[in-house]
Structures are given as structure tokens and as C-alpha cells.
Amino acid sequence: MPLNCAGVGQADTMGIEYLDGLYGYAMALTRNHARAENLVQETYVRAIPAMGRLRAGSNTKGWLFTILRNVWLNQLRKLRNGPQMIEIEVGDGVSNSTVEPSKNSHDLYVSKMETEQVQAAIQELPIQFREIIVLREYEELSYQEIASILDCPVGTVMSRLVRARAKLRTLLIGRSDFRKHSSVCSKS
Helix, strand or coil, X not given: CCCCCCCHHHHHHCCHHHHHXXXXXXXXXXXXXXXXXHXXXXXXXXXXXXXXXXXXXXXXXXXXXXXXXXXXXXXXHHHHHCCCCCCCCCCCCCCCCCCCCCCCHHHHHHHHXXXXXXXXXXXXXXXXXXXXXXXXXXXXXXXXXXXXXXXXXXXHHHHHHHHHHHHHHHHHHCCHHHHHHCCCCCCC
């Protein structure tokens, strides 16, 4: 039986530019590297067969984030009803930072520390705040796109974002090292 390869190249590259953003969102949801990778993989497994049915001009990014969130919710439902397993994470020692030649070593250190503190504080937020911060601040999605992904009104997105930023600010102010080096999170 001949294989129909029409559109395969497009399916291979369509949405690939959102891979890092999807992984970041998956990390915010799962707090686990392996689960985040599996979640992104499952998102693409479900999305690729349907990509050919997308209309021109569709919001591919929002669509992929919605699929990821729905896959995650389905996995949570299965976890509640199934046996519990414990996973042990082993760090791979790979650095995720990029070097900026214009900064001196102290500035790079401070920037790295601030980034780590913000990421740690985001992980302490309740899931409804954590995902809204990631979608808005890291993925730069509009309120409407976030509302579509979370299946809630735009007003709910806006109020959750305000509460999430306030909670994040409180967490960061409580970290004495952060107060010394930064004035991040003054944006409301």
C-alpha cells in the first residue's frame, strides 16, 4: 500500500516553535522533568494527526497549550484512581543559562540567583496561580488566549493574575537575598 506523504513536512515543523514554551508550562504544572517531557510528547502525539484539519490563521499556540492542559488534567484523573508511584529525579548537570558577554561575573551571578529565586517562588504558588503566571509572563499569551486554554472568563484570568502576582511578590519579598539584589515583580 503506498504511503501518502502529502503535508508530512508541514506536520513535522508546525508548532515546533512552541516546544520550549510548552515544556515550561508542563514543568509549571508537573514540577517534574520526566513528566513534563512526557506531557509535551503526548501533546504532540495528539496534535499532529489533527494539524491538517486546522484552518489557516488558527491560533496554533493556544491550541497546543489547551491540548497540553487537557492531557495533564486527564493524567491527574488517572493518578487519583490508580496506584501511586514514586519517581527519583537525577540531575543531568546541564546548565540552562546563556552567557551574556556584556555582563560581568557578579551581574551574571546576581541575575542567575534572581532567576532561580523567581522560579522557586513560582513553584511554591498554588497551581491556579502558577499556570496563569507561566502563561502570561513567560509565554506572553493574551488574556483571551489564557481564558481559552483554562476554559474560564477573561475577567477570571485578570483577577487570578493580579492575585498570583501579589502572592509571588509576597514570596519574593520574604526572601532576604532577593530584596538586596532586585526590584522585580513591581509590575502589576
